[in-house]
Amino acid sequence: MRVRWSLMAAGLSLLMAFATLHANPTTFEKHAAPTFTSRILVKGSTGIDVRELQGRLQLIGFYKGKIDGIFGWRTYWAVRNFQYKFGLRVDGKVGVKTREKLVRATRNYNPWKSGGTSGGKANPTPAPVVHSSSRLSANDLKLLANAVYGESRGEPYIGQVAVAGVIFNRLEHSQFPNSISGIIFQPGAFTAVADGQIWLTPNETAKKAVRDALNGWDPSGGAIYYFNPETATSKWIWSRPQIKKIGKHIFCR
Template sequence: MNRKFTISLLVVMLVIIGLTMVSEAASLGDRILYFGSTGYDVRQLQTKLNHWGYNPGMVDGVYGRQTENAVINFQSEQNLRIDGFAGRETINRLLGKTTFSYAAQNLHKVNNSVEAVKASKYIMPVNQEEINLLARAVYSEARGESYQGQVAVAAVILNRVKDKEFPNTIKGVIFQPWAFTAVHDGQFWLQPNSQAMKAAKDALKGWDPSHGATFYYNPAKVTSMWIYSRPIITKIGRHYFAG
């Protein structure tokens, strides 16, 4: 019995060592990297991020939170889908295997048609009016929050668009009766700054710091106790995000 156990233990150890060796030997581009990944290819990723001017923290082969944030910032600036994963498209851009097209990045500025904006990296077809409305919502509801908190507010609006319990357009969600305080007290019509606009676009590219939330609230400003019945997903700054 002891002999069988010893043999089983040795097999498990050999498998673990084998997987570790594969991880250590992998070159950048051989696999998708994400939070928690380790190995030589992660070190290569961190080195490339440093060369591009994005700080991944220590070049130690560990895909930690700072490396993930550097990838997100790179994806945002390079007009890639924002997910924090170093997949084929992100790695190819880092390695210089694809040419960044500023024409594609600015395609949505040509006109206000859905088709023009749809050709960008956004997760849903939108027109310029909807982008502006989303930026106004971000600025009026979260201008005192961190950048991540502002993206999260935009993401909540987009999550509602995708949820059958809410209107299926950005405009419909924002102007749904009593949905957002800023719409009713007039702050919504304040001119959004460039950061609010960028936050709106980053949410449209797929970054969701709220992790799928469809509600958010500041406990200091709650007017209806009903909101406390919603399960909390995360907290960013003064806002709680709930499902």
């Protein structure tokens, strides 16, 4: 066993030495890596070049996560480790130097093979991503997008952000359930839930609105209720102190 390891290590170092000596990175890039663009990749970047970065890091054992095209924490630590081991400045950013070193170190990289579906897929746009410490899950955000779409799809964008904002405000508020699902499915809370419109497939605008609200934008001004004055059935809702009207909705506390 030990013999095999040392053999492998020797082989690897030979390979690396060979690679650093002989490989011409520019021609190599042209040949196999049409996606490794010249942009600088940092934590938070997404795209097909991040997939390649992950694929290359995976090939030499620095990265063990999923190849998803999202520069998250795991990719970040992998890059830093790589930079440390290869004597580069450890900053977690993939600029010209790191990229060159990485390309040289991974001559065998084949974008069509590594990471299963990574290279060849025609769909380069990765899933939206938030690196957050919040207690929400990706499915909470999906549910939110459904609710926002069902409740306010005819409204201006800012009104949709405000509707998402109201749900987030309820999460912090003492009078409402403590989870996104609890708030959305509270009986009688949302008409879209009652009439099933929440199960329509949300569009990009609704998803964007949810994301903006998640990032802290709250055009509702801290509202915890809103209603459409034309269709509101509850008299009590009119007694709430109002904040503003956006589109057809009046937002209030």
